[in-house]
Amino acid sequence: MASTLSRTLRIASIAGVRAGIRVASARTPIIRPGFAQKSAVRAFSVSRATFDEQPRLRLGSPAPNFKAETTHGPIDFHEFIGKSWTILFSHPADFTPVCTTELGAFAQLEEEFAKRNTKLIGLSANGLDSHEKWIEDIEEVATNGNKVGFPIIADPERKVAFLYDMVDHQDLTNIDTKGIAFTIRAVFIIDPNKKVRLTMLYPASTGRNTAEVLRVLDSLQTGDKAGVTTPINWVPGEDVIVPPSVSNEAAAAKFGEFRAVKPYLRYTKYPTELLKK
Numbered sequence: 001m002a003s004t005l006s007r008t009l010r011i012a013s014i015a016g017v018r019a020g021i022r023v024a025s026a027r028t029p030i031i032r033p034g035f036a037q038k039s040a041v042r043a044f045s046v047s048r049a050t051f052d053e054q055p056r057l058r059l060g061s062p063a064p065n066f067k068a069e070t071t072h073g074p075i076d077f078h079e080f081i082g083k084s085w086t087i088l089f090s091h092p093a094d095f096t097p098v099c100t101t102e103l104g105a106f107a108q109l110e111e112e113f114a115k116r117n118t119k120l121i122g123l124s125a126n127g128l129d130s131h132e133k134w135i136e137d138i139e140e141v142a143t144n145g146n147k148v149g150f151p152i153i154a155d156p157e158r159k160v161a162f163l164y165d166m167v168d169h170q171d172l173t174n175i176d177t178k179g180i181a182f183t184i185r186a187v188f189i190i191d192p193n194k195k196v197r198l199t200m201l202y203p204a205s206t207g208r209n210t211a212e213v214l215r216v217l218d219s220l221q222t223g224d225k226a227g228v229t230t231p232i233n234w235v236p237g238e239d240v241i242v243p244p245s246v247s248n249e250a251a252a253a254k255f256g257e258f259r260a261v262k263p264y265l266r267y268t269k270y271p272t273e274l275l276k277k
């Protein structure tokens with residue numbers, strides 16, 4: 001119990017210090033819901049305070065820094081980001097079916113992300129030895145001949161997972177054999193200023209869509225460069241939206257032609273020229 005408690009506190013400390021908030025004390029209540037799986041529940045030691053005191057990562061929040069072991073060696077996350085965009089994505093566990101397909105799909109699109117000055121980094125709640133063996137499987141069955149060229153963080157104690165609030169909260173039965181809550185499928189898009197710009201959270205049962213990750217990255221980068229927003233189901237090349245904060249006069253000066261469907265809904269052509277600057 002002592003080591004379990006200290007682990008709980010260590011995790012809470014990271015989160016608490018980051019967020020500048022109270023850190024869980026030894027009196028923190030331990031959740032012991034009355035599930036049928038008694039042994040798993042007995043081992044389940046992540047306190048309510050730990051859940052509640054994770055940093056509140058909102059869009060625009062600074063991306064918390066951390067040091068971690070990865071399949072490409074130890075990293076300091078902010079140094080890893082450098083001047084790039086970064087996509088940090090988590091998985092519940094190595095050698096699991098949906099995760100294997102997802103890692104393979106990200107590996108296949110790595111070149112597309114690189115063209116957009118974007119680094120990929122995965123996270124899975126297992127150790128390095130496991131990751132390295134799992135990568136062999138992924139490359140055998142899921143990458144269509146590509147290598148897994150990006151690092152995968154080893155996070156067996158869920159330290160990074162807690163820091164980024166990637167741990168399942170609702171479903172307390174969703175715990176591993178050691179009684180630790182599974183990481184969910186989270187995606188964080190972080191810009192070169194190290195700000196969180198977009199998050200996606202998927203349950204363990206549902207694989208993500210890498211084309212959507214690329215699409216939203218394109219939307220963010222187009223918006224930043226051209227000062228536009230993008231409508232539902234937009235893909236690069238299609239018309240974009242002139243934000244309401246831009247007057248008609250300013251829109252005409254910046255974009256040339258635009259069409260107003262309503263005074264607040266104005267479209268202009270894909271801003272090819274502005275994106276070249």
Ligand code: BEZ
Nearest residue numbers: 092093096097098099204
């Ligand atoms: C999967 O990748 O298939 C998976 C992993 C953990 C829990 C459920 C599904």
